[in-house]
Amino acid sequence: MLSDMKKIVFYSVIVLVTAVIVIIACNKDIEGRTDNIPALAPSNLDLNAGAWKPVLLTSPSEFAVAAPGATASPDYIAQINEIKAWQADMTKEEERIVKYWSAGGVLRWNEIMRELVAKHNLPPYQNEDGTYPAPSATNPLAYPLFPFANPPYAARAYAYVAAAQYDALIAAWYYKKLYNRAAPYKVDSSLKVLIPQSDLPSYPSEDAVLAGAAAEMMKLLFPGDQDFIQQKAEEQKRARIIAGANVRSDIEAGEALGKAVAQKFAARARGDRAGVAGGNPALWKQLEDDCIARGETPWVSLETPKRPPMLPLFGKVKPFLFDSLTVIALRPGPPPSTSSKEMKEECDEVYHQTSRATRENIRIIHFWSDGANTYTPTGHWMSIAAEDFIRKNFSEVRWARNIALLAMAEMDAAIVCWDTKFYYFNPRPSQMDPNIKSLTGVPNFPSYISGHSTFSGAASQILGHIIPERAAAYDAMAEEAAKSRFVGGLHYNKSDCGVGLVVGRNVGNYAVQRAKTDGAE
Amino acid sequence: MKKISTRMVVAAMLLFAMILPRSLSAQTDIDALMMAKNAFCIGPMYSYSSWKNYWEGTLKRDNENLGTVSTKMVAIMGNYGISKKLNALFSVPYVKTKASAGTLQGMDGIQDLSLFLKWRPLQKEMGKGKLSVFGIAGVSIPLSDYTPDYLPLSIGLHSKTALGRLMVDYKLDMGLFATASATYLLRDNIDIDRESYYTTEMHNTHEVKMPDAANYNFRAGFRNRRWIAEAVVNIWNTLGGFDITRNNMPFPSNNMDATMVGANFKYVIPPLPQLQLVAGGNTTVAGRNVGQARTVYGSIFYILDFSRKSKSTNPNPNAE
Numbered sequence: 001m002l003s004d005m006k007k008i009v010f011y012s013v014i015v016l017v018t019a020v021i022v023i024i025a026c027n028k029d030i031e032g033r034t035d036n037i038p039a040l041a042p043s044n045l046d047l048n049a050g051a052w053k054p055v056l057l058t059s060p061s062e063f064a065v066a067a068p069g070a071t072a073s074p075d076y077i078a079q080i081n082e083i084k085a086w087q088a089d090m091t092k093e094e095e096r097i098v099k100y101w102s103a104g105g106v107l108r109w110n111e112i113m114r115e116l117v118a119k120h121n122l123p124p125y126q127n128e129d130g131t132y133p134a135p136s137a138t139n140p141l142a143y144p145l146f147p148f149a150n151p152p153y154a155a156r157a158y159a160y161v162a163a164a165q166y167d168a169l170i171a172a173w174y175y176k177k178l179y180n181r182a183a184p185y186k187v188d189s190s191l192k193v194l195i196p197q198s199d200l201p202s203y204p205s206e207d208a209v210l211a212g213a214a215a216e217m218m219k220l221l222f223p224g225d226q227d228f229i230q231q232k233a234e235e236q237k238r239a240r241i242i243a244g245a246n247v248r249s250d251i252e253a254g255e256a257l258g259k260a261v262a263q264k265f266a267a268r269a270r271g272d273r274a275g276v277a278g279g280n281p282a283l284w285k286q287l288e289d290d291c292i293a294r295g296e297t298p299w300v301s302l303e304t305p306k307r308p309p310m311l312p313l314f315g316k317v318k319p320f321l322f323d324s325l326t327v328i329a330l331r332p333g334p335p336p337s338t339s340s341k342e343m344k345e346e347c348d349e350v351y352h353q354t355s356r357a358t359r360e361n362i363r364i365i366h367f368w369s370d371g372a373n374t375y376t377p378t379g380h381w382m383s384i385a386a387e388d389f390i391r392k393n394f395s396e397v398r399w400a401r402n403i404a405l406l407a408m409a410e411m412d413a414a415i416v417c418w419d420t421k422f423y424y425f426n427p428r429p430s431q432m433d434p435n436i437k438s439l440t441g442v443p444n445f446p447s448y449i450s451g452h453s454t455f456s457g458a459a460s461q462i463l464g465h466i467i468p469e470r471a472a473a474y475d476a477m478a479e480e481a482a483k484s485r486f487v488g489g490l491h492y493n494k495s496d497c498g499v500g501l502v503v504g505r506n507v508g509n510y511a512v513q514r515a516k517t518d519g520a521e
Numbered sequence: 522m523k524k525i526s527t528r529m530v531v532a533a534m535l536l537f538a539m540i541l542p543r544s545l546s547a548q549t550d551i552d553a554l555m556m557a558k559n560a561f562c563i564g565p566m567y568s569y570s571s572w573k574n575y576w577e578g579t580l581k582r583d584n585e586n587l588g589t590v591s592t593k594m595v596a597i598m599g600n601y602g603i604s605k606k607l608n609a610l611f612s613v614p615y616v617k618t619k620a621s622a623g624t625l626q627g628m629d630g631i632q633d634l635s636l637f638l639k640w641r642p643l644q645k646e647m648g649k650g651k652l653s654v655f656g657i658a659g660v661s662i663p664l665s666d667y668t669p670d671y672l673p674l675s676i677g678l679h680s681k682t683a684l685g686r687l688m689v690d691y692k693l694d695m696g697l698f699a700t701a702s703a704t705y706l707l708r709d710n711i712d713i714d715r716e717s718y719y720t721t722e723m724h725n726t727h728e729v730k731m732p733d734a735a736n737y738n739f740r741a742g743f744r745n746r747r748w749i750a751e752a753v754v755n756i757w758n759t760l761g762g763f764d765i766t767r768n769n770m771p772f773p774s775n776n777m778d779a780t781m782v783g784a785n786f787k788y789v790i791p792p793l794p795q796l797q798l799v800a801g802g803n804t805t806v807a808g809r810n811v812g813q814a815r816t817v818y819g820s821i822f823y824i825l826d827f828s829r830k831s832k833s834t835n836p837n838p839n840a841e
Contacts, residue, residue, distance in 0.1 A: 016636060016660055016662075017658050029730070030724070030730050031726065033716075035725075115722065118723055122766060122767065122769055124768065359666060362668055373718075373770070375717065383725065437626035438625060439625075439626050439671075441770075489624075
């Protein structure tokens with residue numbers, strides 16, 4: 001019996017060791033969810049998208065694109081030969097970029113944006129004297145790096161790039177239809193074609209439009225990452241030539257158009273009041289004093305040393321889907337008074353949740369936390385949307401339109417939410433009751449209303465309109481995202497999360513209204 | 522005879538009627554001690570570890586939003602002598618973490634089961650002492666679904682690991698000894714609750730690639746059947762991974778390195794040779810992406826003997 005036991009111990013340990021080594025050795029490489037998705041092959045080319053309603057452009061022809069040269073000209077033939085030269089000597093890296101970009105330019109630029117937001121979403125470290133340095137747009141590579149891509153900053157950044165790309169593609173589709181130049185592989189059937197063929201006219205190149213618009217817009221938003229952005233833009237343009245999808249003149253016309261449209265958006269961004277949203281010590285003091293004058297306990301930073309509130313004037317930024325008066329109209333009524341029984345009960349509810357968190361609640365909290373060094377809640381909803389859009393085979397212009405609708409809803413949700421937060425200046429649960437310990441970082445701005453809930457309400461509303469069969473799923477996700485902030489100890493359930501969802505959905509409805517009337521449905 | 526009755530009391534308490542103490546030494550996967558054949562050593566271990574300063578990459582700093590981060594651990598550890606040349610060891614820890622400042626909640630739970638096979642293929646007289654060579658293989662497997670993605674307050678990294686270790690020990694007959702070992706640790710990818718994370722680039726997956734690690738351990742001191750007193754240097758080196766970015770939180774696949782120095786003591790109580798008391802501590806003298814931790818620990822081991830023969834033969838045989 002003893003020797004049996006010995007054998008059991010011995011062999012089971014041997015088997016276990018071998019099994020673990022085999023599992024570990026075989027299992028190292030990981031793949032991102034969109035690393036190896038197929039090339040975009042739109043089910044509908046949306047040839048009439050030149051007539052869709054742009055965001056800022058006064059007309060699709062606001063920026064002129066010259067007529068292309070004839071496909072029989074020597075110049076065009078030289079451009080075809082350029083494609084052949086690339087194709088004759090393709091490297092692995094060139095194959096990789098063709099495959100990467102063929103999945104869709106709007107998708108890839110959205111992913112690049114998410115990456116830059118995550119990289120830059122880190123709060124600056126304090127100065128020696130306990131104050132905090134502010135990142136500088138004119139010196140972006142000095143610490144603290146510019147920007148600090150926090151949730152409002154990120155929401156606005158996604159919106160500008162998405163809206164600029166959308167308007168630029170409307171213009172591109174207008175000229176495609178107008179000039180109707182066939183794709184190079186239709187002109188010269190001897191070309192290799194490395195992407196799905198289509199009847200979409202190739203001049204100007206939609207990929208170059210996207211690269212031009214993104215690179216130009218991101219100069220303003222991520223000025224310290226120009227090398228990285230420019231490299232991506234060059235890659236995308238080269239990928240299209242290598243793939244046989246565009247000749248160089250398609251690319252050049254597209255890039256110029258994209259840049260011109262983006263410059264119009266950049267001009268708007270410079271004047272949208274986001275640059276002064278950080279406020280100053282006098283304003284921070286006044287927010288506190290005003291709250292005390294109303295007889296309420298004001299929000300206090302829970303960080304040590306105390307950090308100034310995040311972008312207290314972001315509520316004054318100019319929205320995309322409505323005007324500034326509507327921001328005020330969308331602001332909800334006040335939360336329960338900090339001295340009320342109701343607030344005490346909400347506080348106790350948070351304490352009870354957090355003091356016995358289940359593993360499932362921890363999963364939800366971390367799944368939705370989207371805190372420091374992540375792409376923020378807006379980026380999370382972008383990711384959710386993008387992975388559903390991939391399955392819908394949208395044309396590039398419809399991709400751009402849908403991402404822009406979502407991104408503008410998120411930016412405007414951030415504006416309405418921040419307006420509310422700094423209008424009421426309500427304390428976090430952990431400030432009201434220091435016994436409340438959170439299960440993810442407590443954001444450094446007032447509690448009412450929950451940003452995650454507002455973002456998620458807005459996102460679920462517009463996404464449910466774009467993909468109606470997923471509407472219930474988006475609602476459930478939004479509810480879960482809102483719940484995560486309550487069970488994580490960051491927000492009151494009823495006032496912050498409940499009201500946040502409602503306000504978010506109200507904002508989302510403006511995007512739905514726009515979607516119904518933009519000519520794409 | 523007093524000795525036997527005491528032994529019986531303890532044995533009865535443990536609900537074993539026929540067990541007898543035998544080997545006097547035991548115990549970790551990284552020392553040169555072996556249990557005798559059929560002897561089983563088991564006991565609880567408690568450790569307390571804390572740090573206030575940590576290395577953010579190579580920059581040493583503190584964090585007023587964490588204060589002092591502490592980790593308490595209670596583990597059950599055991600060592601079974603399959604033969605005098607081959608031992609099997611295990612440990613199961615319960616871990617609880619806490620930050621003294623800031624708003625973040627600590628975590629607690631059962632962490633990872635570790636299993637080791639410790640093999641001594643070679644032992645020979647050399648000069649006035651004995652040279653031993655060991656080969657050690659081990660695995661660890663998370664026993665609960667705790668989250669690793671909550672550093673520095675998660676209770677572990679939740680990676681399945683496997684290690685191979687080569688160890689050499691030389692002990693003079695008078696008791697002085699030195700032991701050196703080198704370990705390679707394979708670490709499996711882990712899953713986190715998030716759908717994406719940023720290291721030095723974006724990863725759109727919930728799976729995290731964990732760098733492997735190496736460990737070098739040197740210990741020297743005095744040991745006999747009653748006492749062990751040793752000084753230990755331990756060097757942990759993660760083979761890859763990335764640095765914590767400025768003012769960011771740590772991440773499981775960081776490039777974590779640590780050099781620790783410490784001491785261990787073991788004492789066998791004369792009237793109760795089946796009981797061993799172990800205590801020790803260490804401090805981190807250099808690091809990267811880890812806390813500058815100080816750790817103290819203590820344990821009590823009890824030795825059970827599954828060998829029937831031992832009752833009638835030598836009551837106190839082969840230590841080591």
